[in-house]
Amino acid sequence: MTGRLAGKNAIVTGAAGGIGLETCILFAKEGASVLMTDISEPALEKAVTKLKELVPEVVKVETAKCDVSNEKSVAAVVESLDSWGGVDVMFNNAGIMHADDADAIETPEKIWDLTMNINVKGVWYGSKHAIISLRKHKKTKGSIINTASVVALVGSATPQLAYTASKGAVMALTRELAIVHAREGFRFNALCPAPLNTPLLQDWLGDDQPKRLRREIHFPTGRFGEAIELAHAVVFLASDESSFVNAQDFVVDGGMTRAYVTPE
Numbered sequence: 001m002t003g004r005l006a007g008k009n010a011i012v013t014g015a016a017g018g019i020g021l022e023t024c025i026l027f028a029k030e031g032a033s034v035l036m037t038d039i040s041e042p043a044l045e046k047a048v049t050k051l052k053e054l055v056p057e058v059v060k061v062e063t064a065k066c067d068v069s070n071e072k073s074v075a076a077v078v079e080s081l082d083s084w085g086g087v088d089v090m091f092n093n094a095g096i097m098h099a100d101d102a103d104a105i106e107t108p109e110k111i112w113d114l115t116m117n118i119n120v121k122g123v124w125y126g127s128k129h130a131i132i133s134l135r136k137h138k139k140t141k142g143s144i145i146n147t148a149s150v151v152a153l154v155g156s157a158t159p160q161l162a163y164t165a166s167k168g169a170v171m172a173l174t175r176e177l178a179i180v181h182a183r184e185g186f187r188f189n190a191l192c193p194a195p196l197n198t199p200l201l202q203d204w205l206g207d208d209q210p211k212r213l214r215r216e217i218h219f220p221t222g223r224f225g226e227a228i229e230l231a232h233a234v235v236f237l238a239s240d241e242s243s244f245v246n247a248q249d250f251v252v253d254g255g256m257t258r259a260y261v262t263p264e
């Protein structure tokens with residue numbers, strides 16, 4: 001099979017969600033072999049069925065349950081790719097934004113810890129085991145993409161302190177990993193999405209119109225982003241087309257973090 005990712009083995013965490021599934025679909029279309037992982041098995045089943053319908057020509061696609069906050073679980077899925085020849089692309093995408101995440105006063109400690117365990121430790125474990133696999137299989141190049149957020153670049157007026165702190169950590173650790181492993185050919189970039197039309201945000205916003213409008217107003221386009229618009233960026237970062245793109249905060253936000261927008 002030809003394609004921009006032909007011959008590459010990719011793992012995606014949070015593969016049943018908005019960005020994760022759209023990315024798996026594009027990875028498959030571009031010729032990658034894809035291991036879709038998520039904490040939710042039923043959601044994974046639905047997701048892989050959709051992928052196979054949309055991309056019947058997929059080279060190889062498998063699913064595996066993985067809780068990214070559990071190192072053994074992450075190690076097991078990465079090691080399972082040994083039989084494929086090891087991992088080439090690791091998309092550490094799984095993340096949560098908890099409904100009880102709030103400001104400095106109101107955020108419960110258990111929500112802080114849960115958020116850090118999934119959003120930060122999950123990315124650490126995914127990066128760590130990808131490096132181990134790349135070395136084991138004597139690869140001279142690899143691409144690790146870690147999902148941060150624009151909230152790590154600009155302060156959010158509506159607080160979600162644990163989430164914001166977790167994404168700042170993702171950005172910092174990704175940058176350092178990129179520098180440490182650059183001479184091995186392993187690239188690390190942090191994807192920074194703006195608020196999107198995916199369940200993660202839309203469930204949290206619900207019917208709360210003031211909360212919704214407070215976000216929409218910041219977009220020069222007046223709209224949230226779509227998961228597919230992030231997936232296209234991930235394909236680029238995963239492919240050899242981005243071979244000189246390393247250690248970046250890769251912002252895909254419709255211009256939001258560059259804008260000075262006021263209500264009409």
Ligand code: NAD
Pocket residue numbers: 013014015016017018019020037038039040043066067068069093094095096097118147148149150192193194195196197198199200201227
């Ligand atoms: P989503 O909620 O649609 O999907 C997230 C997926 O992660 C779900 O399938 C969920 O089951 C899975 N997941 C949750 N906990 C997990 C765990 N412990 N281990 C493995 N999988 C787990 O979210 P999305 O919008 O596609 O977000 C993907 C990433 O993008 C997240 O890291 C999120 O923080 C980030 N992000 C999203 C937005 C947005 O507005 N949606 C904005 C900026 C950044």
